[in-house]
Amino acid sequence: MSMLAAVADMDRLTSGEALVAQNVAFAVMAITMIASALRMVTTRNVVHAALYLVIVLSGVAGIFILLGAEFVGVTQVMVYIGAIVVLFLFGIMLTKGSFGEDDGVSGERRLMAGLVGLLVFGVMTAALVDSFADAELAREAPSTTAEIADSIFSAYIVPFEAVSVLLLAALIGAIVVARRD
Amino acid sequence: MNTLFTLAAAATGDGLALGITEGGSWLLRNVWLIPLLPALSFIGILFFGKKMPRGGSELGIAAVGIAFVLALLTGVAWIDHRDNFHGDEVHVAVIQMDDHGAAHGDDHGAGHEPGHPSLAVHRTATWFQTNGVEFTVGTLVDGLAVMMLLVVTLVSLLVHVYSTDYVHGDRRYTHFFAFLSLFSASMLLLVVSENTLQLLCAWELVGVCSFALIGHWWEEKPNSDAALKAFLTNRVGDMGLLVGVTVLFFAAGSALPDRFGSFSIAETNALANSGALSHTTLVVAASCLMAAVMSKSGQFFLHTWLPDAMAGPTPVSALIHAATMVVAGVFMIARMYGVFFEGFQIGGSSINLMAFIGGLTTIVGALLAFVQRDIKKVLAYSTISQLGYMVLALGVGAWTAAVFHLFTHAFFKACLFLGSGSVSHAVHSFDMKSDMGGLRRHMPHTYRTFMIGTVALAGLPPLAGFWSKDEILVGTGGWGLMGGTGGNGAYTLMLGMGMLTAALTAAYMTRCVYLTFFGEFRGHGEPHESGPRITGPLWILAGLAIVAGFFNMPKGFQLAPGSLQERFGHFVEPVAGYFPAISHATPSWSLAIVSTLVVISGITASGWYYFVKVEAASKAAGTSLTELPDGPTTKYPLARMGHTLLSNKYYLDHFYNGVVADGTKGPLARMANRINQDVIDRTVDVVGETAVKAGTVVYEKIDQLVVDGAVNASGRGSSGAGEELRKINSGKVQSYAAILFAAATVLAGILIVLV
Amino acid sequence: MLLNQFLILSAVLFSIGVYGVLARRNGVLVLMSIELILNAVNINLVAFGAFRASVGGEVFALFIIAVAAAEVGVGLAMVLLLYRNRRSIDLTLIDQLRG
Structure with a gap:
C-alpha cells in the first residue's frame, strides 16, 4: 500500500465527482439553451430574439469548455457574442420597419415548419442512437x-x-x- | 526536403537528368529582383503616386527602366553561362524507367549538339508546406526566360514613356501607371516561374491587370463590357489550366518516389520526355493546358475577347494585347514543351490538335482583319492571326521558330499599335473609313514607323517578320519537294495555311495603310504629329522591327558569316533534360523565294484594288472613297452564294457574316471568283439540286408523320405536368427551403435505413 | 460523458434552427436561425474532436466561426438592400419567382 495507490484512488474519486458535476452542468446548460432557442424562434419581439440568441450562444461556449475546447469557447464568446450579435442589433435598428413586433406566422406555415423540423430531428436522432449508442468521450487533458x-x-x-x-x-x-x- | 533530395541525387549522378543546375552566376540566381522592382513600384504608386509631382509615372518608369537594365545584364550573363558553365546537373530519382524511356533519354543527350550542357539556372525557396508536402516558389532561368524578360521589360518601358503623353491629363492617371507596374511585375513573374503553381498565380494576376486596364475608362458601358468579356472568356481557359496543372502534379508524384506530387516544370517536362508518364495522362493534361492557351492567346474559337479588349487605352493594347500577355499562352506551351510534344505526339506526325488550331486561327484572324473599320481591330485580328502562327509553329515542332516569331512580333506589333495610338491621338477616332486618310503628309514620323512595322509584319525581306515567318514555314517540314528537309513530320497542310496567311496578311495591311495614310483626309480638323514621347518609342520599336530578324539568320545562309547564323536559337533553345528532342529543319532558298513571292502577290492584289482602282474611283467621284461603289457582291452570284452557304454553317454568325459579306468585296474574292467560277459554280449547283431532292423526300415521309407526332405528344405532356407543378412554385423562398429540407432529410433517412 | 448527449443537443438546436428559418417572416430572424444551425454544427465538430482525441474538430469549428462571421456580414447587407428597395424585410412578400 503505497502513496501512489492512494493518489490513484483519490484521482478516480475526484474524476468521478467531476463527472457528476459535468453532467449536471451539461443538463443545466442544455435545458437553458433549448428553452432559449425555442423562445428565440417564437417570440414576437425581434430584439428579444437577439437576446435569446445571446443566451444560446453563451451556452454553446459553455459546452465547448465542457468538451475541453477552451480556445474555441473563448473565440465563441468574442466573435459571436461580441461581434455577430452586435451586428444583428445594428441590422435590426437599420431596418426600422422590423423594429419591435414581428407579426408572427400563420398557423399553416408554422405547422409546415414544425413538421419539417420534427422530421429533421427524428431522422438525426435515429441515426445517432443507432450509431453511437453509448460511446464514451475519450477523456484527456483539454487541448x-x-x-x-x-x-x-x-x-x-x-x-x-x-x-x-x-x-x-x-x-x-x-x-x-x-x-x- | 525537396531540394535536399534532389541535391543528394545530384551528388551521386543517378536518375533522370533534369537539365538544370543549382549553380550559376549571381545575376542568373537573383533574377527575382526583376519582377520585384515593378511590384514595389506598384505599391509605391498606389500609396504615394498622387503626391508625386508627375503622378507616379516617374516611379513606374524608373522601376521598369532598372528592370530593363537588369534584364540586359542577365542576358549578357546568360550568353556567358550558355557556353562556359561547368557545374553539376541536377538529377532526380524516378520510380522506374523502361528500356524505351532510358533509350529515349540517351538519344536525347546525343541528339543535341555536343559540348557544353547549357544548364538552366534553377533556384527555389519554400513557399508553404502543408501536411508534409512542400510547395516551392522560385526561378528557372534559361534562354527562353531571359528572352522574355528582355522583351517584356523593353516594351513595358517604351509603353510607360509613351503613356506619359498618351494618357496625359487623364483622371485616373496614377491608377493607370499603378496597374501598368503591376502588370509588368506579374508578367515578369510568369516568365521566370519555376513551377506550374507559380505560373498559374502569375497567369491569373496578368488576367486581373488586363481586366483593370481594358476597363480603364469604365464609365462607358462598352468598355466595362469588354473588360468583363475578356475576363470571363479567360476564366473558361483558366479552368483548363487549373485542371491540367493538377493532373500533371499528381502524375509527376506517381513517377517520383517519396513524393506526393510535383509542380516543378523541369521535373514534369523531364518525366514526360523520358516516357515515365503515361501517354493518356499527357494527352489529357496537354488538352487542358491547350484550352488555357486558346483563351489567353486568342486562339479560335475563344478569340472573341481580344478584339473587344481594344476598348482599353492604346498603350495597354500595345503592351498587353500585342506584345506580352497574349503571348503568355505561347510561352506556356514553349515552357511545358515536353508535355505538349509527347502529349500531342508532334514528332513524326502530319497533323495534331495544336497545329490545326494554330493554322485555323491564323487564317480566321487574317480574314477577319479585312473587314474592320477600326484600325485597332485590324491590328487585333492581325495579332490573333500571328499568335495562330506561333501556335502552329509549336504544333509542328518548330520551337525556335515560334519563340523567335514571338520575339520579332512583339516589336513590330507594338510599333504598329503605338502608331495607331498616335494616329488616333491626332484625329480623335479609330475609324479608318470616316476619320482618317491622307495622314502621311500630316504625320511623317508615325507614317514612316507604321510603314516599317507593316513591311515587317507582312514579312518582306530583310525586315524582322520575314526571318521568323520563313523559319516557321520551313519548320512545318512540308517543303520536301524543293530542297527543304528535316522538321518533325510532314505538316504540308500547315505549310499551306501559313502561306495563305502570308498572302492575306500582306493584303490586309496594305488595305489598312491605304485607308489610314493615303487618299485624302476624311476627318475633321487639322491632324498634327505627336510629340517626342510618342514618336521616340515608335522609332525605337521600328528600328528593332528592322534588325530583330538578324539575330537568327538561318543555318547555311550564305550571305551571313557562320558565326552569326542561328545565334538566337543557340542561346534560347534549351538543351537536354527538360526539353524534348526535336529535330530541326534545314532552310531552303526556294521556300524563302516562294514565300516572298506570295507576300508580294498579296500586296499587289490589295494594292491594285486600293491604290489603282479606288484611287481612280475617288478621282472620278471627287471625294476620298474607301471602297469601290460596285463591289463584287453586287455583281457576282457566286459571291452571294458563298455568303449564304458559309453564314449558315457557323455559330459565330455575326463574325462570319462580317467576313464573308464584306470579305467578298475584297480583291481576293474577285480574283478567286474569276478563277473558280466555272468549276465551283457547277459543282455547287449539282450538289444543291441533289440535296433539295433528298430533302423533299425526308420532309414528306419522315418529318411530317413521325417526328411531328412525337413532338406534339411530348409538348402536350409537359404542358400538363407543368400546370400541376406550378402550384408548388409559389415563389416564396421559405416554401422552397421547406421542400428542400424535407426532401434532403427523407433522402438521408433512406440512406440510413439502407446502409 | 457520452458522445450522444452532445450530438442530440446539437440535433435539437439544429431542428429549432430549421424551424426558425422556415417559419419566421423577418429576414433578420431568419439569419439568426441560420446562426443557430451553424452553432449546432460546431457542437458536433467539437464533440467528435473530443471523441477522437483530435484537434481537427476544434480547428474546423474555428473555421466555421469565421465563415459564420462572413455569412452574417453578407446576409445583413442583403437584408439592408431588401429593406432599402421595399421598405420591408418580410420574406413572404418576396415571391417574384412565382411560376
Whole structure:
C-alpha cells in the first residue's frame, strides 16, 4: 500500500465527482439553451430574439469548455457574442420597419415548419442512437491553444488561407451589396 | 526536403537528368529582383503616386527602366553561362524507367549538339508546406526566360514613356501607371516561374491587370463590357489550366518516389520526355493546358475577347494585347514543351490538335482583319492571326521558330499599335473609313514607323517578320519537294495555311495603310504629329522591327558569316533534360523565294484594288472613297452564294457574316471568283439540286408523320405536368427551403435505413 | 460523458434552427436561425474532436466561426438592400419567382 495507490484512488474519486458535476452542468446548460432557442424562434419581439440568441450562444461556449475546447469557447464568446450579435442589433435598428413586433406566422406555415423540423430531428436522432449508442468521450487533458495553432499553421494551412480569402471576399461583397450609389 | 533530395541525387549522378543546375552566376540566381522592382513600384504608386509631382509615372518608369537594365545584364550573363558553365546537373530519382524511356533519354543527350550542357539556372525557396508536402516558389532561368524578360521589360518601358503623353491629363492617371507596374511585375513573374503553381498565380494576376486596364475608362458601358468579356472568356481557359496543372502534379508524384506530387516544370517536362508518364495522362493534361492557351492567346474559337479588349487605352493594347500577355499562352506551351510534344505526339506526325488550331486561327484572324473599320481591330485580328502562327509553329515542332516569331512580333506589333495610338491621338477616332486618310503628309514620323512595322509584319525581306515567318514555314517540314528537309513530320497542310496567311496578311495591311495614310483626309480638323514621347518609342520599336530578324539568320545562309547564323536559337533553345528532342529543319532558298513571292502577290492584289482602282474611283467621284461603289457582291452570284452557304454553317454568325459579306468585296474574292467560277459554280449547283431532292423526300415521309407526332405528344405532356407543378412554385423562398429540407432529410433517412 | 448527449443537443438546436428559418417572416430572424444551425454544427465538430482525441474538430469549428462571421456580414447587407428597395424585410412578400 503505497502513496501512489492512494493518489490513484483519490484521482478516480475526484474524476468521478467531476463527472457528476459535468453532467449536471451539461443538463443545466442544455435545458437553458433549448428553452432559449425555442423562445428565440417564437417570440414576437425581434430584439428579444437577439437576446435569446445571446443566451444560446453563451451556452454553446459553455459546452465547448465542457468538451475541453477552451480556445474555441473563448473565440465563441468574442466573435459571436461580441461581434455577430452586435451586428444583428445594428441590422435590426437599420431596418426600422422590423423594429419591435414581428407579426408572427400563420398557423399553416408554422405547422409546415414544425413538421419539417420534427422530421429533421427524428431522422438525426435515429441515426445517432443507432450509431453511437453509448460511446464514451475519450477523456484527456483539454487541448491547448498551442496545439490548435500548430495544426492550423501546418496541417490545415490551405483551408486557413481559403478562409482568409473568403473573409476578404465577403467583406468586399457586403460593401458592394449594401452601398448606396 | 525537396531540394535536399534532389541535391543528394545530384551528388551521386543517378536518375533522370533534369537539365538544370543549382549553380550559376549571381545575376542568373537573383533574377527575382526583376519582377520585384515593378511590384514595389506598384505599391509605391498606389500609396504615394498622387503626391508625386508627375503622378507616379516617374516611379513606374524608373522601376521598369532598372528592370530593363537588369534584364540586359542577365542576358549578357546568360550568353556567358550558355557556353562556359561547368557545374553539376541536377538529377532526380524516378520510380522506374523502361528500356524505351532510358533509350529515349540517351538519344536525347546525343541528339543535341555536343559540348557544353547549357544548364538552366534553377533556384527555389519554400513557399508553404502543408501536411508534409512542400510547395516551392522560385526561378528557372534559361534562354527562353531571359528572352522574355528582355522583351517584356523593353516594351513595358517604351509603353510607360509613351503613356506619359498618351494618357496625359487623364483622371485616373496614377491608377493607370499603378496597374501598368503591376502588370509588368506579374508578367515578369510568369516568365521566370519555376513551377506550374507559380505560373498559374502569375497567369491569373496578368488576367486581373488586363481586366483593370481594358476597363480603364469604365464609365462607358462598352468598355466595362469588354473588360468583363475578356475576363470571363479567360476564366473558361483558366479552368483548363487549373485542371491540367493538377493532373500533371499528381502524375509527376506517381513517377517520383517519396513524393506526393510535383509542380516543378523541369521535373514534369523531364518525366514526360523520358516516357515515365503515361501517354493518356499527357494527352489529357496537354488538352487542358491547350484550352488555357486558346483563351489567353486568342486562339479560335475563344478569340472573341481580344478584339473587344481594344476598348482599353492604346498603350495597354500595345503592351498587353500585342506584345506580352497574349503571348503568355505561347510561352506556356514553349515552357511545358515536353508535355505538349509527347502529349500531342508532334514528332513524326502530319497533323495534331495544336497545329490545326494554330493554322485555323491564323487564317480566321487574317480574314477577319479585312473587314474592320477600326484600325485597332485590324491590328487585333492581325495579332490573333500571328499568335495562330506561333501556335502552329509549336504544333509542328518548330520551337525556335515560334519563340523567335514571338520575339520579332512583339516589336513590330507594338510599333504598329503605338502608331495607331498616335494616329488616333491626332484625329480623335479609330475609324479608318470616316476619320482618317491622307495622314502621311500630316504625320511623317508615325507614317514612316507604321510603314516599317507593316513591311515587317507582312514579312518582306530583310525586315524582322520575314526571318521568323520563313523559319516557321520551313519548320512545318512540308517543303520536301524543293530542297527543304528535316522538321518533325510532314505538316504540308500547315505549310499551306501559313502561306495563305502570308498572302492575306500582306493584303490586309496594305488595305489598312491605304485607308489610314493615303487618299485624302476624311476627318475633321487639322491632324498634327505627336510629340517626342510618342514618336521616340515608335522609332525605337521600328528600328528593332528592322534588325530583330538578324539575330537568327538561318543555318547555311550564305550571305551571313557562320558565326552569326542561328545565334538566337543557340542561346534560347534549351538543351537536354527538360526539353524534348526535336529535330530541326534545314532552310531552303526556294521556300524563302516562294514565300516572298506570295507576300508580294498579296500586296499587289490589295494594292491594285486600293491604290489603282479606288484611287481612280475617288478621282472620278471627287471625294476620298474607301471602297469601290460596285463591289463584287453586287455583281457576282457566286459571291452571294458563298455568303449564304458559309453564314449558315457557323455559330459565330455575326463574325462570319462580317467576313464573308464584306470579305467578298475584297480583291481576293474577285480574283478567286474569276478563277473558280466555272468549276465551283457547277459543282455547287449539282450538289444543291441533289440535296433539295433528298430533302423533299425526308420532309414528306419522315418529318411530317413521325417526328411531328412525337413532338406534339411530348409538348402536350409537359404542358400538363407543368400546370400541376406550378402550384408548388409559389415563389416564396421559405416554401422552397421547406421542400428542400424535407426532401434532403427523407433522402438521408433512406440512406440510413439502407446502409 | 457520452458522445450522444452532445450530438442530440446539437440535433435539437439544429431542428429549432430549421424551424426558425422556415417559419419566421423577418429576414433578420431568419439569419439568426441560420446562426443557430451553424452553432449546432460546431457542437458536433467539437464533440467528435473530443471523441477522437483530435484537434481537427476544434480547428474546423474555428473555421466555421469565421465563415459564420462572413455569412452574417453578407446576409445583413442583403437584408439592408431588401429593406432599402421595399421598405420591408418580410420574406413572404418576396415571391417574384412565382411560376
